Amino acid sequence: MSLDQIPRSAYTADHEAFRQTVRRFLQDEIEPNGAKWAEDGIVPKSVWPKAGALGMLCPTVPEEYGGLGLDFGYNAIVDEESAYNGRVATGFSLQSDIVVNYLVSYGSEEQKRTWLPKLVSGEVVTAIAMTEPGTGSDLQGMRTTAKKDGNHYVLNGSKTYITNGQNADLILVCCKTDTAIEPAWKGVSILLVEATREGFRRGRNLDKIGQDEADTSELFFDDVRVPITNCLGEEGKGFIYLMSELPQERLSIAVSAQASAQRAFDDTVAFTRERKAFGKPILDFQNTRFTLADLKTKLQVGWAHLDWALARHLRKELTPEEGAAAKLWHTELQWEVMDKCLQLHGGAGYMNEYAIARAWRGARVTRIFGGTNEIMKELIGRKL
Amino acid sequence: MSLDQIPRSAYTADHEAFRQTVRRFLQDEIEPNGAKWAEDGIVPKSVWPKAGALGMLCPTVPEEYGGLGLDFGYNAIVDEESAYNGRVATGFSLQSDIVVNYLVSYGSEEQKRTWLPKLVSGEVVTAIAMTEPGTGSDLQGMRTTAKKDGNHYVLNGSKTYITNGQNADLILVCCKTDTAIEPAWKGVSILLVEATREGFRRGRNLDKIGQDEADTSELFFDDVRVPITNCLGEEGKGFIYLMSELPQERLSIAVSAQASAQRAFDDTVAFTRERKAFGKPILDFQNTRFTLADLKTKLQVGWAHLDWALARHLRKELTPEEGAAAKLWHTELQWEVMDKCLQLHGGAGYMNEYAIARAWRGARVTRIFGGTNEIMKELIGRKL
Amino acid sequence: MSLDQIPRSAYTADHEAFRQTVRRFLQDEIEPNGAKWAEDGIVPKSVWPKAGALGMLCPTVPEEYGGLGLDFGYNAIVDEESAYNGRVATGFSLQSDIVVNYLVSYGSEEQKRTWLPKLVSGEVVTAIAMTEPGTGSDLQGMRTTAKKDGNHYVLNGSKTYITNGQNADLILVCCKTDTAIEPAWKGVSILLVEATREGFRRGRNLDKIGQDEADTSELFFDDVRVPITNCLGEEGKGFIYLMSELPQERLSIAVSAQASAQRAFDDTVAFTRERKAFGKPILDFQNTRFTLADLKTKLQVGWAHLDWALARHLRKELTPEEGAAAKLWHTELQWEVMDKCLQLHGGAGYMNEYAIARAWRGARVTRIFGGTNEIMKELIGRKL
């Protein structure tokens, strides 16, 4: 099986041609090293430029800033193929689907010229740091502060669970430039912080349930001096910027979730066709067949929805609530598929040498990050 | 709320214009009488020609046979609006979405000339009789027989759970013209049986959990003589015909399920916004909001999938497994929506005077008829 | 099957002997008439004294007030057997498990002497009226008022969804004797209102989804004069009394729910063993077997829990939260069993002539009345 056998409507022939490029890259560059990187808990930075060279990083960046000026469909193709390949957590999608847009949409001309070409080429790895030890869902409660001191900010605080935290050269740090203002969200700004600045320190590469090859870290900021010109867009608008980019982040999570679920399903059909018990393939037991038929049904529904959502997003029609719904639904589906497929593997499902075990561990986070699924319901529910 | 507020892709402006016609008809002709018909357990035949006059019956029939030669989208519009209106069970959809296709696809020229114009006009009400007291899912197990006697068949047997059973003028009776042949399905044929034939008798109008206004009946055939020319298509091909028409039947059920679920949802948002407890609208409790947000998410996914399936069906690409999946998924969704929405009505939900109570009762059958959802899983599972 | 085949620990041999009496009564007096009463929407009052004569009504009433002075286990036996018999909704349990305790616990000596013997004998049918058109879960929001006028209260307001509403001779009406006091619950009192009082009027016998033979009604009170001596216990303590009696009410619902679920299960095992498709009993399909195995497991767990809860209640150790949990869990189980068992009946499940269809309709209310399951979670959640 491969993803191009599924009847889709979101993509053009160009998208599909790009899919082949991506797939080859994954097979050649990622797959042979995946196990090693998982053990290391990190993907070496040397991989990034290779992906960049193929146009896989930040394909939507305008040509004037070194990009290809393509649409989000190309991002989605990378996400799908990576997730289907099973080594989901390369951190590419964070850079391409999320971080880069902040720069494209709100960066100053200088910021764009400095950073965008390097994000595209893979010379620079980025991270975005919102979550803190004390607050995640409730971003307005963040306690990292940036006090103005001449033409610098002085940044203090700590962040945690930051994807690409070990690899990052550039970190978009969300912080409070005003801690007194009401409502509190008006005090949030986003600063571009180079990893080389004094006072910045990386904490542990966190030991997670899954997504072994993704580095996720604590970050510490002690009196880090950041030039005022490193503020993204306007001071005090950070919260608004965050809200504006979240639908695409959520759609991106939905895309990966759907594709990784499809992979688990395909693998499990193959496994249960091969594995025998009581004289017949496991697949021949009605319970197995019904379970898989049910999942296949939901995957069919999921692809149709994903294409609908992608089409809407490409037309800039996808609302924040629809994006939240996509994140919610596809990650819940992903989980259901993963857990039922693992079960159908029997004891093998519990062994990390099987892809299903790793995929299952990796999938557990998608109901949590990018805004927990409870927060998705909150967002949708508020607009009823 | 109304259905045209939902972003759809399956329909043209012409379809949407037709939607308005249908909606007006439902408001004017059906709604005022719904309660009475529910009590009677039947919709009077006099309503059929009114629907026929507006093009609501069998819109796909070619013009040469008195039809409008439209596509299935028009059927779907009727289904959606009827289901959303809430008096789902008028039997129109059985005639338009299911029965008529047998005639169009397999009928002789004479059969078409005789019946199609009347099906379109509503002069004739039809039924299709597959299920028997002893067998439903397993159609090959049917025991109704048609023995040849000169240029007649002599039909014997009984059918049950037959929609339009009391009203029907013409019944497509599935029977065995050969009880010895192996495999058994090769003995199945479909006969056109006029309700006026001697030896045909209607049984009780069955007392059901819901769909009160739909007549569902037992039918008895005692030595009913039917001319050989009343055989639909070829003798012994009945089972193949049945299989060929099922995807559309299933899509039709999916369409109605989705629309009726949307109605229950819309009603419940309105109800919980109005109804207060502990000093605030029920909707303001997080549990209510989360429940409704979750359902709204699934409805969004459902509409996207339905449009995908409709588009595929219009392009004749929808496979039997995809049709089965649609029936399975949308009816399961319908049920989840109905049951949660009823719960959010509190005690009112249990009272038949509330639309939700009737919709909930009506919805219970969709996981059963048109092939049970277990059979859907069986069909999908077989092709894994 | 019958309930005494299940290994139980809550009952003594005396309880079990009483079970036989109850079962015979149900077979002789209830079963033959059930269908008729369901159609009528009410059980005739003439049945009550027959039940009373056998000790089936209010068995816990002390001997000095005409009762048998037994424990709640006897109530539970009546509940179990009635629910297993399938004509659940005779209203007996409302009188025996709920109403009578208010009188026993809080009634004045005169009230006890007047009413208890008649509740026991079945000469008097009772109801308790808390719910109003505008409020159910939120009892403090009730708007029925009783203003003092000399040595009478003048009662005004309306109640709805009141079990035994048509049959009741005596109604315990919850009302506000003080509408100004804060917190509001301190204004709630319970008045004993004889159905013969002027200004009292019964509304419609409501048309419900199920429990057809139970009369459930609106009640209206227009300037009904009630002597002060008809106040139950102390004025302003009504809310406390309600809270104190709810655990038993909830346990009573749990008992019935478990027993009716067991019946649906037993019937369905029998049905699927008998019914054939594709050449074998429906029970032989793995999906059927797995579904029923899962339900059997949950029923096993349920009986163990019920006996635990009954034992605790008999020792007066069952906390309000534990009672709420019992109501919540057993009614959710009941629903799961009902719905899956109906599905396994295929088309027959949708026909009211089958016991499963009636049981399923009847069961839908148990997640709503006696405090909705959302309110149960609220109660349990508050004490975490």
Added chain:
Amino acid sequence: MSLDQIPRSAYTADHEAFRQTVRRFLQDEIEPNGAKWAEDGIVPKSVWPKAGALGMLCPTVPEEYGGLGLDFGYNAIVDEESAYNGRVATGFSLQSDIVVNYLVSYGSEEQKRTWLPKLVSGEVVTAIAMTEPGTGSDLQGMRTTAKKDGNHYVLNGSKTYITNGQNADLILVCCKTDTAIEPAWKGVSILLVEATREGFRRGRNLDKIGQDEADTSELFFDDVRVPITNCLGEEGKGFIYLMSELPQERLSIAVSAQASAQRAFDDTVAFTRERKAFGKPILDFQNTRFTLADLKTKLQVGWAHLDWALARHLRKELTPEEGAAAKLWHTELQWEVMDKCLQLHGGAGYMNEYAIARAWRGARVTRIFGGTNEIMKELIGRKL
């Protein structure tokens, strides 16, 4: 919180006194080392004699064989406390609840004298090897063979997923002493194989999703010569022996599942009470409260059922189907609790430094081992 705050009925004061001993041991000996052992993937053998000295190993062994001659309640206490402590996978329970019974029930006098005292003291660690690379659920399909050669068997084959596989001194190896006999199960025997025998080799200590500190291994047998006297009980009766001991194995899994679920719940109540978002404890959101209320309800039901099952097992009344039901239900509950509790931890839930992450990973196996939950349904379903 601790487990003795839960109202239980299965235990005597002696059991509860023993609970304190066990708890202290876990706190003193296991907890401080848990993290290290998890990293090592194994518990050092030096711990076993310490547990043995306290009577924690194989408490049911008769005094004549060095045991304490206690009932299974003592095993259950060890299981509960270990699971509640959270370092569940010490392998003690495999020895005490499962392996030892084979020796006690079917061992020859010599075998008992040789092994039982050492199992009790912890001098010897045991394993039982049923599963093979090619077969798990279907034990009759095993391909490990023991051919007789004089007064020895020559054992060939390989086993996998064997608990205590690295530590074991003695392995009960299930094999075919007759590969031709029909039905196949009559060819199964159990041999006692000392780890010192030539031709025996341990494979990898498998890398699992969870239960990090438990060693689970492949085992290889190449022409291992085993004296005939090492056959357990009668040749060809192995399968019967296995079936006879499974109910206790399953009850043992149920006990641990329930206790570990309780721990996750207690931890999560504490966490959500502490953790704040949007200005209030996470616990104060209705969704959190409802989720936890629902879990608390199910845990209440679970403890009642567990005590019921323990009592029945102590009276030797627990049937194989009831034992299977207990395994099925409690492990499903465990999973539901784990997964919902992890979610309520937000991002922290995904970090291995939190107990919930480890508990969640550890819990995934219980629906698989000891017979998968599908096999449990198969067993229960067969006896309907």
